[in-house]
Amino acid sequence: MPTNKQRRENERRRLQRQLEQRRQREIARKRFTLIASIVGTLVVIAAVVIVIAVASGGNGKSNTAAGASTTPATSVTPSASATPTTSAPAVKAKAAKGPSVTFNGVTVKGAADLTGEPGVTSKASTAPAKLEYKDLVVGKGAAAKPTSTVTVQYSGVLYKNGTPFDSSWSRGQAASFSLAQVVPGFTRGIGGTTGVPPMKVGGRRIMILPAALGYGSAGQGAIPANSPLVFVVDLTKVSG
Secondary structure (H helix, E strand, O other): OOOOOHHHHHHHHHHHHHHHHHHHHHHHHHHHHHHHHHHHHHHHHHHHHHHHHHHHHHHHHHHHHOOOOOOOOOOOOOOOOOOOOOOOOOOOOOOOOOOOOEOOOOOEEEEOOOOOOEEEEOOOOOOOOOEEEEEEEEOOOOOOOOOOEEEEEEEEEEOOOOOOEEHHHHHHEEEEEEEEHHHHHHHHHHHHHEOOOOOOOOOOEEEOOHHHOOOOOOOOOOOOOOOOOOEEEEEEEEEO
16 A cells, blocks of 8 residues: 555656646647747738739739720820830831822822822921811721721921921831820811811821921920921721
8 A cells, every 4th residue: 555655756746747738738739829820921921912913913904905006106196295105116118109299388299199108398488377288188988086096197297397207107007096185286187177177088188287286385306396297197997
């Protein structure tokens, strides 16, 4: 039979085992809590990264959709803000052939040949007071409106001396844009206004813009301030 001393020793050992087991359980609980906390933090970080990636991808798509056109933006015109946005290299366009036409100091070589780029020169003595135009080819297709989206080929030169500043022909591709978002002279000269009939698809027109209907006193790029402008425009497509 165990003595009292032995019984006390056995009880002490039993209590030590219970305390050790309790300590081990506490350590395991803390370890699990720490691991769970780390895992939770990683899950939250991963979720945030995924949300940012999805949002970034969505914005990129919407910005592309906002461009709406696969045609390269023009370098100076017809953008209302006229910020150069294309890096497309210049190409040698086919030159239009045939008789020349002169109108208010502007001469257009190959005036009626819509298969090539017309040669445009200008020697003006006085600035125009209003929008002036001459149809070199009268189109027979749909008529443009001031709010239409159009596709055009065009050449632009300074009215004063004929210095070229922009050409869709040199980019090898027609330009597409809304007439509601361009300089007023383009809107009126293509879409029509009082005294100026709208262009029709298949037509070619000389447009002489006073500075106020172009870039005014601000100028833009190769266009000096207060410069009247000349455009020879071929209308190839109209929508809206």
